[in-house]
Amino acid sequence: MDLLKEIILKEASIMTSDVLKLDAVLNHQVDPVLIMEMGREFARRYAEASITKVITVESSGIPIAFATALTLGVPLIFARRKKTLIADPDAFSERVPSFTKGIVTDIMVSRQFLTPADKVLFIDDIIANGDAARGLIKIIERSGAELVGLGIVVEKSFQAGGRTIREQGIRVESLVKIASLDNGQITFE
Template sequence: MEELKERIKSEGVIASQQVLKLDAILNHQVDPALTMDMGRAFASRFASEQVTKVVTVESSGIAVAFAVALELGVPMVFARRKKTLLADPDSYVERVPSFTKGIVTDLMLPKRFIKKEDRILLIDDIIANGDAARGLVKIIHSGEATLVGAGIVVEKCFQSGAQSLRDQGIRVESLVRIQSLGEDGVVFAD
């Protein structure tokens, strides 16, 4: 996605050689047109997989996952990171570290939203070490659903997250792959 690459170059902020802030287009501020383009791109890539649900983690993955689900005509479900008073006690729970937050959180997804017959597409905004994505994979497997693949908006190739999913035999489709971050700016792998 060339437009996404251009937006990353112009609006992304390199916080370190490991961290790229994309809060102007993915996190705090969401560009609806770009988000819908991302949704169409993922829907096209996974069109033959008979997806029945799109799953993500709150909160940064929700906008893109919603766009994908809308394009595929299926529900979107997200795992919460914080327990609330209304949290369903009958939930799958996986404890995962967060690379960007620097803390460990529990991913919680009510069991009633993952069925054995589901064919699930996992969507993530940025994959670094892949802990949240691997946590979601465990939740999907706990529900005995079929994981058809993972759609990643931004894959940081210099970190192990996406490769760890591929090593499990999971199909990973990334819209943008970043080779490095540094003084020369963002260097794309593609």
């Protein structure tokens, strides 16, 4: 998506050679028109997959996953990062580290929303090392649902996340791939 690349070049900040700050694009502020365009693109790429639900991890993946689910006409599920008083005590759960947050959290999905009858599309904003993605993939597998693929807005291809998930035989579609953040420059694949 050329428009997304242009916006990233204009709005993103390079924090280190591993960290790209996308607050003005994905993680703090979102452009609804751009979000809907990305959702339509993911829906187009997975149109043939007979998806019954879209899934993501809270919170930054929610807008793009919502736009994708809306376009596909299916429900959206998001894995929670915090247990609440009304959370399903028997939820699927997985402990995952977060590269950008520098913490380990539990992600949880209620068993009532993810079943063996589901064909799910996993949408997320960024993939770096892929720890959160692998955690949610384990939850999907334990539920018996079929994972049809993973849609990523920004893949940092110089980190292992996207590659290791593809090595599992999972289809990964990235809207933008960043090959490097070296020398304060964003280099796209």
